[in-house]
Amino acid sequence: MLASDPVSRRTVISLLSKMLALASLPSSALATAKTSSKKVYLDYTLDELEVASDPRANLPNWRETFAKLQKLGSDARAANPPTTHSYGEGETGLIDVHAMNVPRGAPALIFFHGGGWQLGSKEDMAFMAPVLNGAGIVYVSPNYPLAPHAPMAQIVAASRDAVIWTYRNADKLGIDREQIFVGGVSAGAHISAYLLALDWSGFGLPKMPLKGGVLLSGAYDLAPIKLLKSRAYLGLTDADVQAFSPIKYVSRMSAPLLVGWADGDTPVSRYQSSQLVKEAKALGIPVQQNIEVGKNHFDFAFALADPSSELSRKITKMIQGSSRH
Template sequence: MDKEYDVESAVANFPDYISNYVRTSETTRKVLKNRITVSYGHTVMERLTVYPSANPNAPVLVFVHGGYWKLGLGDDYDFVAMGLSLAKFTVVIVTYALAPVVTIPEIVRQVRSSVAWTAKNIDAYNGDPTRIFIAGHSAGGHLAAMATLTNWKEYGLSNNIIKGILAISGLYDLEPVAQTFVEPALRITADQVLSSSPLRLVVPSAIPLIVAWGSEETAAFKKQSLLYLQAWQRAGNDGSSLIVADANHFSILEGFLTADGYLTKAVLSLAKNS
């Protein structure tokens, strides 16, 4: 089980991918100079970075990073904004507190709060609050999926604020994750498996879903993605797959770097059909 979920060991040059994320994010910050960082909660880690579109009333993408809920910052993923900014989106990159300092349910709560902040404030950053889309990678795919299950009325919002989701190489059932090497940091309980596994919580939804994964992912990650998509479709929902040839768990995010990148185009297709 550990081998199938150890995505770092599954690629030959894992440190190079992370270095590239950081380097490309630094370039993005230099090119897109209108970057704004704001707090969406009461703790230091509850912050997000907004890259406003140059166009008023632009569609909005909220991006949630991965790292097994215990690694990374939104700043490391600013490169996600590059292609979408060229495509005239306002982009929001979310940072959240990490395990073991906080639990997965608390991280879910924080991500939901970041989306609520976006819905209430993004018009000040040339974003259209009626056209919010969400994407997440790896653990961020889980968190994005959990955001679609939110009762937004508890936040003073309508329940249709998310207009589409792109779930990338995600984790949608926590039960097998709880049996792996990451469990000591995550402390996943039986109750959390039931309450925080999107695969087990799928309901009829008007939100269109694209589930993306790389052809070079481990079997466990491919299975998680396929099972989530199948559950979504069985509920009568609009769901499709994007299998990226020759992409692994880390290289797949390169699809955000240009306006015609495969992940940029996936978000554009959600926006076009919403």
């Protein structure tokens, strides 16, 4: 019998000890033990996804790089002061228009800053203005509401309003309203991709008033973002993921795209960017891609301040070429 078998008795005692130990653990610890190895997105566990989605991972000098970019922006803004207008309410409803020495009737790029939908401002990317203005392009840079004070629905609605304001005020701003492009970096690329999939006819504009899009190091599927503890401040719901993930609506896009990222960007951003390119091509949407070699999520932006960089040349060629048609 089992009770008379010393080996079996030891086995029973060991099993009972393990069961008692497990029973003493809090339910959260049990859940963690069960799910820590579970794949939640692509081949990533939740912990791995946190790292694969964090642009600061393995970049100890990211703050220094960001500070250099901010100085570039402030210097450019001082040398090329914009006119500042209100498209919405308060500070988050301000929009800068850089048009130094740009003739009237010029094309425009409305560019949304990054910052994880939580940080940043219209001043951050002002270093793009001299490059674009020098190519005869008006540079428009809006603020928009930020999380956690604003949910995603409010963020994208305000960004939409910035485009509507620019379109309706194009004559006053010296912009050709038939040649308005939209773009952004990181969170701003997500916003821009969303805007490129909208049907604008319900807002008193043509169905697609945007001539093209410049999407750099963006997030185009919010499903993995919703899972991240580091992005809990966004308060994303399943409905938000469905409504505001541009990758779900590529079939609604029609304007030409320039999709860019750095080869040292986050694995998730690289994957989603390449998927956007793949789906756009499959649907016959004109799309270019630009990969900054040897760069990361932050320092690739220096290319946007350099008129001779491949990225800047592709952007200006895309916009100038369209305005000639």
